[in-house]
Amino acid sequence: MRRRLIVCLVLLFCVATVTVWAARFLDDFTRADNTDLGASWDAGYTGAQSLQIVGNEVRPLLADPDFSHETVNTSFGNDQRASLTIRTFTGAGTDVAAAHVRNAAPATRTAYYCAAKRNGAGGVTSEIVELTAGTDVSLTSETSTTWAAGDQLICEVQGTALRLFRIPSGGSQVLLLSTTDASIASGRVGISMYTANTVADNEIDNFAATDNLSGASMSLTGIGQ
Amino acid sequence: MRAVLAFMFLLVGATSLSAQTTPRVYVIPTTGTGTPFVDPIRPKYLQEAGVVRSAGLYMQAQGRYLVVADVTAAQHASIAANGDVAAFPANLQAQVGANLATVQAQLEALNLPGAWVQATHTYRQVLFGMATVIHIQQRYAGATSDYLLGAGITLNSTVGDLTVAQRNKLQAVAASFQIDTSSVTLSTTIRQVLRVFAQQLPPMRILDEAFDAQ
Numbered sequence: 001m002r003r004r005l006i007v008c009l010v011l012l013f014c015v016a017t018v019t020v021w022a023a024r025f026l027d028d029f030t031r032a033d034n035t036d037l038g039a040s041w042d043a044g045y046t047g048a049q050s051l052q053i054v055g056n057e058v059r060p061l062l063a064d065p066d067f068s069h070e071t072v073n074t075s076f077g078n079d080q081r082a083s084l085t086i087r088t089f090t091g092a093g094t095d096v097a098a099a100h101v102r103n104a105a106p107a108t109r110t111a112y113y114c115a116a117k118r119n120g121a122g123g124v125t126s127e128i129v130e131l132t133a134g135t136d137v138s139l140t141s142e143t144s145t146t147w148a149a150g151d152q153l154i155c156e157v158q159g160t161a162l163r164l165f166r167i168p169s170g171g172s173q174v175l176l177l178s179t180t181d182a183s184i185a186s187g188r189v190g191i192s193m194y195t196a197n198t199v200a201d202n203e204i205d206n207f208a209a210t211d212n213l214s215g216a217s218m219s220l221t222g223i224g225q
Numbered sequence: 226m227r228a229v230l231a232f233m234f235l236l237v238g239a240t241s242l243s244a245q246t247t248p249r250v251y252v253i254p255t256t257g258t259g260t261p262f263v264d265p266i267r268p269k270y271l272q273e274a275g276v277v278r279s280a281g282l283y284m285q286a287q288g289r290y291l292v293v294a295d296v297t298a299a300q301h302a303s304i305a306a307n308g309d310v311a312a313f314p315a316n317l318q319a320q321v322g323a324n325l326a327t328v329q330a331q332l333e334a335l336n337l338p339g340a341w342v343q344a345t346h347t348y349r350q351v352l353f354g355m356a357t358v359i360h361i362q363q364r365y366a367g368a369t370s371d372y373l374l375g376a377g378i379t380l381n382s383t384v385g386d387l388t389v390a391q392r393n394k395l396q397a398v399a400a401s402f403q404i405d406t407s408s409v410t411l412s413t414t415i416r417q418v419l420r421v422f423a424q425q426l427p428p429m430r431i432l433d434e435a436f437d438a439q
Contacts, residue, residue, distance in 0.1 A: 005353075018265075026260065041434075047261075052295075064263075067261055067262055078237075094262070094263075098263045109276065111357050115262075121263060121264060122272035123272070124272075127265075128280075129265060130283065131261070132367070134259075135259035135261075135264045135266065136257075136259050136260065136261050136262065136264075136265035136266065137259065137265060137283050137285075138265040138266065138267040138268075138279065139280065139283060140258075140278075140280030140281065140431075140432070141267070141278070141279065142277055142278040142279075143276075143277050143278075144277050144278070144321075145385070160360060160428075160429065161429065161430070177278070177280065177429050177432075178280065178430065178431070178432065179280035179281070179427045179431075180282065180356070180360070180361060180431060181282070181283065181360075182359075182360035182361070182363040182364040182367070182402075183283075183363040183364065183366065183367030185364065185367070185401050194261070194262040194263075194403065
């Protein structure tokens with residue numbers, strides 16, 4: 001009995017350790033509805049709206065032609081991992097939910113971002129984009145994934161390597177895309193969202209980020225679930 | 226009955242074979258306006274050909290991508306048929322051989338040093354050399370919002386031809402990659418600088434294709 005208890009405690013400690021060191025920033029957005037993400041976040045990007053919190057989840061503030069973009073206002077090391085969970089991804093129009101890494105401070109929209117897409121141009125469903133002064137440059141994309149509520153999107157930058165992972169709801173982590181780019185050397189983590197029709201069609205939750213990539217990418221699994 | 230089953234098996238096999246994809250490498254022009262979320266700058270022809278997965282190194286100054294795409298034989302034929310697309314051989318371990326002059330000229334046309342390529346180099350080694358120089362050019366443009374080449378500066382210009390500001394930018398790029406610049410002097414040409422820098426960068430992987438010195 002005592003041995004079982006010790007084993008259980010050790011296991012609990014390991015899980016807790018992984019969770020604690022893996023993420024330097026966590027936000028489950030459990031707070032009052034608001035038209036921006038709050039004190040830990042910065043809006044004010046050129047041409048972009050803030051994001052909004054509705055029902056403890058994050059949506060774009062306005063639909064097309066507007067889009068929304070905010071970043072975490074604490075500094076991170078240059079190798080970064082950012083993750084978000086899709087809560088709603090519906091409707092007839094295009095939806096995009098994106099996790100940003102190496103994002104410049106406001107107001108210049110420069111970053112790398114990993115995007116989950118539905119009903120997008122060219123049938124693109126996942127994409128890593130280099131965003132330079134407001135211009136989107138696709139670095140890698142694929143057209144075969146159906147993103148859905150509960151899916152986790154992970155964006156990673158390590159040196160010049162960029163990776164996009166998906167953890168399907170209840171499933172295991174899959175590397176969908178990888179490429180390299182050397183344009184952006186440092187920056188923040190953040191979120192951007194776009195929806196063509198109705199902002200309630202596109203909602204995310206549980207943003208997590210770290211600049212400690214020494215562990216397996218799986219280490220973000222379970223955070224904020 | 227057995228004959229019918231065997232025929233169906235063959236048919237299914239042939240269908241799946243025809244849809245099989247292999248990674249192919251291209252230098253390809255860009256399309257798209259860069260409008261956020263709606264119309265990104267991207268490699269031309271790939272979406273029209275129905276390519277499911279691709280990744281590329283963006284050469285902003287040249288308006289081109291060095292792209293790895295998973296393509297079927299039909300998709301490859303469709304993409305490679307465009308006059309502004311250069312396709313690498315399927316076997317990247319093949320040596321450049323008799324294509325040496327063409328390869329060197331195509332690299333130089335992209336403002337990438339080409340003279341270092343020898344007939345005994347494999348195409349994978351050429352790709353590695355290209356990709357690392359592209360990384361240097363990307364970092365220069367990203368860090369300085371400027372291009373290294375242009376406005377009178379060519380691959381044959383020397384470091385001494387650069388303004389002090391440009392030299393400082395180049396030095397900053399080297400520092401960001403922790404590159405040893407001790408062999409670079411005012412008489413070093415830009416093509417030599419790019420090779421010195423590029424040879425100190427690590428191998429990389431794009432989709433399932435390794436860009437390395439093998």
